[in-house]
Amino acid sequence: MALATLTLGAVTGDAVEAEANIGSNQYYTVLVGRREEGARGSRWGADEMVEISNRPEIIAAPRGINPLSKQFRFTVPLALFDRDHPDLQLVSFTDREGNNPARSRIFKVAPMLGTGRSDMSDYANGLPPSTLSVVPDSIDLARHNAPVRHVSLSFQEAAISRAQFLDGILQAITAAAPQLLNSLPGLLSEIAPDLVASLPQLLNSVGGVVNGAARPAAPAAAPPAANAVDNQVLVTLMRELITALAVHNRAAAPDAVSETATLRRRGDSHPLGHARSLGRYAGQPTRRVPYARPMDAGIISGPLLASLLGAVAGPLMQQAPQLLGVLADKPLDFLSTIIRAEAANDLQRDANQQALMRDILSETNRSMLLEQLIEKLGQGGGAAALLPLLAGTQSVGSRPQEATLVTLQFEAGRMIDIGGKLKSVYAKDGDGIDLRVTLQPKGKASEAPLPRAVVDLSITDPATGKQLLTKSFRLRDVYAGQAVPLHLDEVDLAKLPAQADLQLGATLRWPTSNGKTFGVRGHHAICLAEGPVFAGFGRSRDKVIHLAHPGDDRPFWNKIWEGTTTSGSDQTRWEIDVTCRYYLRVVGQEVSNGRMETRIASEPVVKGSTRETTGKMRAGMELSVEMLNRVLSDNDTPLPAAALAALKQADLRADLDREATTRLRLRGKDGQLGAVWAFPSLMLRDVHFLEPGAQDAFGQVTEMRRTTHAFLVPDRIHFLPMRSKR
Amino acid sequence: MTNETHSAITETDGDVQSPLDRQALAQHFLGYDVEAVITVALSPVTIADAPGEEARE
Numbered sequence: 001m002a003l004a005t006l007t008l009g010a011v012t013g014d015a016v017e018a019e020a021n022i023g024s025n026q027y028y029t030v031l032v033g034r035r036e037e038g039a040r041g042s043r044w045g046a047d048e049m050v051e052i053s054n055r056p057e058i059i060a061a062p063r064g065i066n067p068l069s070k071q072f073r074f075t076v077p078l079a080l081f082d083r084d085h086p087d088l089q090l091v092s093f094t095d096r097e098g099n100n101p102a103r104s105r106i107f108k109v110a111p112m113l114g115t116g117r118s119d120m121s122d123y124a125n126g127l128p129p130s131t132l133s134v135v136p137d138s139i140d141l142a143r144h145n146a147p148v149r150h151v152s153l154s155f156q157e158a159a160i161s162r163a164q165f166l167d168g169i170l171q172a173i174t175a176a177a178p179q180l181l182n183s184l185p186g187l188l189s190e191i192a193p194d195l196v197a198s199l200p201q202l203l204n205s206v207g208g209v210v211n212g213a214a215r216p217a218a219p220a221a222a223p224p225a226a227n228a229v230d231n232q233v234l235v236t237l238m239r240e241l242i243t244a245l246a247v248h249n250r251a252a253a254p255d256a257v258s259e260t261a262t263l264r265r266r267g268d269s270h271p272l273g274h275a276r277s278l279g280r281y282a283g284q285p286t287r288r289v290p291y292a293r294p295m296d297a298g299i300i301s302g303p304l305l306a307s308l309l310g311a312v313a314g315p316l317m318q319q320a321p322q323l324l325g326v327l328a329d330k331p332l333d334f335l336s337t338i339i340r341a342e343a344a345n346d347l348q349r350d351a352n353q354q355a356l357m358r359d360i361l362s363e364t365n366r367s368m369l370l371e372q373l374i375e376k377l378g379q380g381g382g383a384a385a386l387l388p389l390l391a392g393t394q395s396v397g398s399r400p401q402e403a404t405l406v407t408l409q410f411e412a413g414r415m416i417d418i419g420g421k422l423k424s425v426y427a428k429d430g431d432g433i434d435l436r437v438t439l440q441p442k443g444k445a446s447e448a449p450l451p452r453a454v455v456d457l458s459i460t461d462p463a464t465g466k467q468l469l470t471k472s473f474r475l476r477d478v479y480a481g482q483a484v485p486l487h488l489d490e491v492d493l494a495k496l497p498a499q500a501d502l503q504l505g506a507t508l509r510w511p512t513s514n515g516k517t518f519g520v521r522g523h524h525a526i527c528l529a530e531g532p533v534f535a536g537f538g539r540s541r542d543k544v545i546h547l548a549h550p551g552d553d554r555p556f557w558n559k560i561w562e563g564t565t566t567s568g569s570d571q572t573r574w575e576i577d578v579t580c581r582y583y584l585r586v587v588g589q590e591v592s593n594g595r596m597e598t599r600i601a602s603e604p605v606v607k608g609s610t611r612e613t614t615g616k617m618r619a620g621m622e623l624s625v626e627m628l629n630r631v632l633s634d635n636d637t638p639l640p641a642a643a644l645a646a647l648k649q650a651d652l653r654a655d656l657d658r659e660a661t662t663r664l665r666l667r668g669k670d671g672q673l674g675a676v677w678a679f680p681s682l683m684l685r686d687v688h689f690l691e692p693g694a695q696d697a698f699g700q701v702t703e704m705r706r707t708t709h710a711f712l713v714p715d716r717i718h719f720l721p722m723r724s725k726r
Numbered sequence: 727m728t729n730e731t732h733s734a735i736t737e738t739d740g741d742v743q744s745p746l747d748r749q750a751l752a753q754h755f756l757g758y759d760v761e762a763v764i765t766v767a768l769s770p771v772t773i774a775d776a777p778g779e780e781a782r783e
Contacts, residue, residue: 658768
């Protein structure tokens with residue numbers, strides 16, 4: 001049977017690929033032109049093109065294995081398409097003279113942006129227009145000619161903090177406390193008999209006496225010395241209760257459990273439960289990628305807590321006023337105890353981490369010296385100077401014993417307020433800086449100095465934990481209470497970034513006469529300034545710039561959705577009805593903007609003859625400071641180079657992370673192409689910088705000058721849903 | 727039949743009155759009907775980078 005079936009493929013280089021099936025026909029041609037205006041599209045083809053731009057030639061089809069189903073691939077140069085000739089059609093024939101033609105359905109290849117074929121790169125993903133357009137590494141050919149990166153949508157909105165979580169629990173307990181405590185003994189006897197058995201003893205210890213469900217609680221008048229014990233008991237009580245409630249709820253409310261399981265499954269695969277991701281990772285080991293992070297260790301999570309409270313609220317409303325009285329007197333006590341316990345855990349973790357870092361540093365020093373020693377020996381001498389140093393280093397098994405009578409403190413010097421934070425700022429562009437550490441005695445200071453000591457200084461990036469610089473200083477006659485300078489020269493400073501917080505750690509160690517080595521460690525944070533430092537945004541100005549030209553402002557435009565019906569199916573309509581959440585982030589490190597891939601929570605479904613896409617959609621863009629400054633230069637005074645560099649270094653997430661949510665609905669018929677574009681408007685806003693004005697003899701900045709410029713920041717987002725004409 | 731309205735979008739769906747002219751924008755999209763201009767004010771949001779596996783996906 002004679003056929004003419006056309007399937008569009010990817011754009012590679014300067015041509016669009018396509019696949020043809022001409023059935024039993026022997027010859028074919030490809031037409032580039034425009035569908036006749038007003039002509040009604042047919043899924044079975046038979047439409048005719050008008051204003052054909054190419055000179056069609058009838059070509060013999062490649063010989064295939066199956067003479068009744070000739071399938072082959074071909075390419076069409078993009079140069080043939082423009083705004084007047086956006087469509088492509090395949091026509092097959094039985095002979096070279098063009099007899100018995102069969103026409104394919106007409107496909108729109110150019111999305112007909114203002115600049116015509118400039119948008120062809122949107123098809124570089126290799127997907128035909130009937131599916132979601134995802135554009136990897138697309139190159140923009142528009143007037144601004146700025147490349148746009150493709151970035152993964154890797155955002156997740158921040159989970160509720162621990163403090164918010166505890167506040168939430170407190171509010172929930174306060175609200176439900178009267179009913180909750182009324183019913184507690186009855187419920188507990190059902191779900192946690194062991195706990196009920198020990199309840200009188202527990203409550204006695206917190207000042208109330210409960211025997212069965214009878215006596216009111218005595219006022220909690222425990223002496224201060226007993227508070228710690230009381231709180232501990234309350235914490236134990238609450239944990240037992242919550243655990244018991246969870247077990248009980250799991251058994252009694254399978255729906256709640258299945259909901260939790262559903263959430264877990266969804267979180268394991270994708271924050272939005274992306275169906276494509278589910279399929280892609282089917283059969284692979286479970287990955288843990290939670291949408292909202294667990295808010296507390298153990299059994300409590302937001303949905304589970306809600307389901308728990310919902311499930312137990314009714315039965316809890318009727319018993320045990322005594323316990324209510326006790327808890328009502330002390331909710332803050334037991335919550336603060338939980339917080340204190342968590343804080344103690346945090347401190348212990350920090351101490352462990354510091355001990356580990358000490359071990360690693362010690363071993364690193366030792367390894368480096370050993371390497372140098374081996375190298376020197378291999379070169380025939382000169383190693384004598386390294387031997388005492390090597391002997392001075394300690395392996396993990398004999399690391400310095402921590403000194404308990406002294407502390408090591410950095411001299412903070414004059415702190416400067418930058419962006420609401422007080423910082424020790426040093427000038428990077430001078431001859432060098434002197435950090436100062438002081439050995440502070442906890443009691444009476446000994447007048448005798450330490451005859452010799454070594455300070456190991458390490459400087460790390462607090463954001464990444466990456467070690468940027470290590471340096472050791474050999475000291476003599478170190479007196480307690482006297483600052484010791486640690487000089488960093490220009491070479492050292494060149495290894496450190498400017499306008500960024502730096503974490504300092506120093507270990508001072510010294511040998512004693514009995515062969516032991518003592519050590520003490522101190523921490524500090526500084527910032528190196530070189531030129532202006534970003535110091536925050538100020539008031540908004542009136543000027544708003546709409547980036548509304550799809551050609552000139554193409555790097556800021558984002559086609560977040562595109563679709564139609566599936567070729568060859570029975571669908572005659574398509575529809576999208578989604579809640580779209582669009583994110584904008586301003587980044588300094590990238591030169592170009594970045595389009596985030598669009599994610600839709602669920603795959604399209606077919607209802608009757610309609611292909612429906614519903615649910616949640618997420619998309620967004622990264623706007624680079626460089627590109628924003630380029631727009632600024634077209635409309636106003638751009639930022640000076642130094643200020644621009646400072647802004648690129650700044651962490652702008654707290655100031656400029658933005659989102660907009662709206663509902664998007666669009667419907668169309670078979671043969672129509674739907675698309676939704678998004679682009680921002682920018683607002684002019686004051687941006688403040690601080691520059692080093694004066695510095696002391698140690699290179700520490702003592703005064704900063706304030707300067708203010710104007711810069712563009714995202715203000716609003718516009719969505720353009722559109723549908724191709726028939 | 728061919729001229730029936732397929733979209734239920736209205737220009738009031740956005741948060742703020744759009745300052746942009748739909749017809750002027752539509753001129754850039756020859757061959758397309760721009761159904762609406764939906765303008766939404768941007769709000770501050772706290773977003774974090776998802777775990778590494780998610781970012782690689």
